Amino acid sequence: xxxxWFDALDAELKDKEDEIKQDLGVENDKKGELNKVLIExxxxxxxxxxxxxxxxxxxxxxxxFAQFERFPDLWTFKTHFNFxxxxxxxxxxxxxxxxxxxxxIKARYYNQDEKIMFRIVFEFCEGEHYYKYSGWKRIxxxxxxxxxxxxKVAIKKLHETLADVIRxxxxxxxxxxxxxxxNHIKDNYERGESFTQ
Numbered sequence: 001x002x003x004x005w006f007d008a009l010d011a012e013l014k015d016k017e018d019e020i021k022q023d024l025g026v027e028n029d030k031k032g033e034l035n036k037v038l039i040e041x042x043x044x045x046x047x048x049x050x051x052x053x054x055x056x057x058x059x060x061x062x063x064x065f066a067q068f069e070r071f072p073d074l075w076t077f078k079t080h081f082n083f084x085x086x087x088x089x090x091x092x093x094x095x096x097x098x099x100x101x102x103x104x105i106k107a108r109y110y111n112q113d114e115k116i117m118f119r120i121v122f123e124f125c126e127g128e129h130y131y132k133y134s135g136w137k138r139i140x141x142x143x144x145x146x147x148x149x150x151x152k153v154a155i156k157k158l159h160e161t162l163a164d165v166i167r168x169x170x171x172x173x174x175x176x177x178x179x180x181x182x183n184h185i186k187d188n189y190e191r192g193e194s195f196t197q
Contacts, residue, residue: 027116030150031109032084034118036077037155038107039065042091045166047072049093054173059090093169098178099125102140105165109150116150120158121192122165122185131196142192143185164188 039060046056050072062068066075092104107120121142128136146161148154165185172181 027150028084030153031116032082034150034153034155035083035086035089038089039083039086040077041159041162042089042105043072043075045091045162048166049170049173052170052173055094057090057092057094059088059092060086095173098176100178101125102138103169103178103181105145105162106142117147118150118153119147120145120161122189124182124185126194137196139194139196141194143189144192145189 042058043062043066046058046062049056062072062075065078065081067078068075088106088108090104090106092102093100095101095103103124104122105120106123107118110117110119121144123140123142126139126141128138131137145165146158168184169181172178
């Protein structure tokens with residue numbers, strides 16, 4: 001008689017396992033496709049800025065996802081790179097003049113209400129503050145460029161938003177005017193979190 005209750009429970013657990021595996025497979029496929037697009041987009045941006053001697057760093061690193069015939073513009077994706085395994089991607093400006101060091105676009109995934117969320121922010125240093133017990137700290141602000149559930153991410157809208165920011169970021173470098181970029185971000189996008197580092 002004790003076996004009967006467990007057989008019923010075991011069948012229920014097996015059904016739930018199959019259902020979740022299928023859901024996770026679909027989510028992994030979507031995440032892998034989105035990451036592949038974004039990594040390629042970020043690398044194109046990296047290349048464009050590199051042409052005007054503006055140096056960015058990128059995560060994941062090009063050595064992880066690309067094999068080059070001619071660095072940096074003739075390349076292909078590595079065949080065994082796990083795109084779905086990437087949870088965060090960053091494109092960070094390393095220019096030291098005008099306080100640009102650390103200006104960045106960051107994309108990441110997080111869980112909310114049992115859904116996988118996708119968010120892209122623009123992050124930059126807003127200044128420094130002296131704290132009595134820890135000394136000088138840089139204050140960073142984030143502005144939300146795009147956010148939606150993974151299942152509803154619209155690549156076209158995402159690309160429009162990235163193009164808007166990249167266009168102004170690039171021009172701000174050409175004009176040597178960081179305020180142009182910061183003002184554009186503040187005027188057009190919602191403020192997110194602030195933190196010190």
